[in-house]
Amino acid sequence: MIFEPLxxxxxxxxxxxxxxxxxxxxxxxFDKAExxxxxxxxxxxxxxxxxxxxxxxxxxxxxxxxxxxxxxxVVCAQGEIFDVCVDMREDSPTYLQYCSAILSEENGQxxxxxxxxxxxxxxxxxxxxxxxxxxxxxxxxxxxxxxxDDPALSIKWPVSPQIISEKDRNWSLIENR
Numbered sequence: 001m002i003f004e005p006l007x008x009x010x011x012x013x014x015x016x017x018x019x020x021x022x023x024x025x026x027x028x029x030f031d032k033a034e035x036x037x038x039x040x041x042x043x044x045x046x047x048x049x050x051x052x053x054x055x056x057x058x059x060x061x062x063x064x065x066x067x068x069x070x071x072x073x074v075v076c077a078q079g080e081i082f083d084v085c086v087d088m089r090e091d092s093p094t095y096l097q098y099c100s101a102i103l104s105e106e107n108g109q110x111x112x113x114x115x116x117x118x119x120x121x122x123x124x125x126x127x128x129x130x131x132x133x134x135x136x137x138x139x140x141x142x143x144x145x146x147x148x149d150d151p152a153l154s155i156k157w158p159v160s161p162q163i164i165s166e167k168d169r170n171w172s173l174i175e176n177r
Contacts, residue, residue, distance in 0.1 A: 001031060003038040003112075006099040008087045010114030012040060013101050014073075018108045027108055029075050030133060040112060041071050046137050050130040052079075052123045056162030060120015061086055061146040061153075061171075068143075070136035072113040074121075079128035080104035081121040082158050086146065089116035096174070098155055103130075118146050122157055145171040 002015040018027045035042035050059065061084065064070050074083055086098040101111050102124070113119045121130070145168065148155065152174040 001028070001034045001038075003040060006085070006101075008085055008094050008097065008099045008114070008117060009092060010071075010112075011085045011099055011117065012038075012112040014110040014112060016108045016110075029110070029131070030073065041135055043135050044073070044133040046132075046134045048132045048134070048138075050128075050132065052128040052130075053126065054163055055123055055126050056159055057123045057128070058120065058148055058157075058161035058164045058168065059122075060084065060168065061118040061148060062120065063088055063116070063118040063144050063146075064136060064139060065142045065144055066139075068136045068139040069115045070134045071115055072119055072135075073110055073133040074103065074113065074119065075110045075131045075133075076103035076105055077129045077131050078105050079123060079125040080106075081123050081128055081130065083111045083121045084119065084155060085111060085113045086118040086120070086153055086155070087116070088118050088144075088146070092116070096152055098153060100155075118144070120148060122159060122161060124159065147171045147173055150174055
């Protein structure tokens, strides 16, 4: 595994060497020793699956606060997404900036999202499945959300959203908080 630091401190694009032959491939999604060697927290306590049926499905931007603040490893097991990590740490030099990556079952890459950052994605194909590894259990009372189209973030989404939950559509703008 290669841990490529991104522009947001603590965020990594994780590239894997995926040997392919006539049978297909066998790839490690997670290796605690390699994460530890790279200095990345790998104390995952929850693993979740996200299924998205339609291209243009947007989820996010979400984070957790307090004791439920979490690091997150996002892996695309089927299809392709545009994945985003937004720095919401007010004391960070990259506050309100974002980094992004294309994750797909073909490229086998993963995104590591540090504590204090919001995460979101848009599906670039139909039938997308994501696996999330999280270092804290989800707590709805400590969940925070940010508008995907907030001008303060200026995220350049590659496709227009077709499906967004009511909750994600109605988070308040940062300037109104």
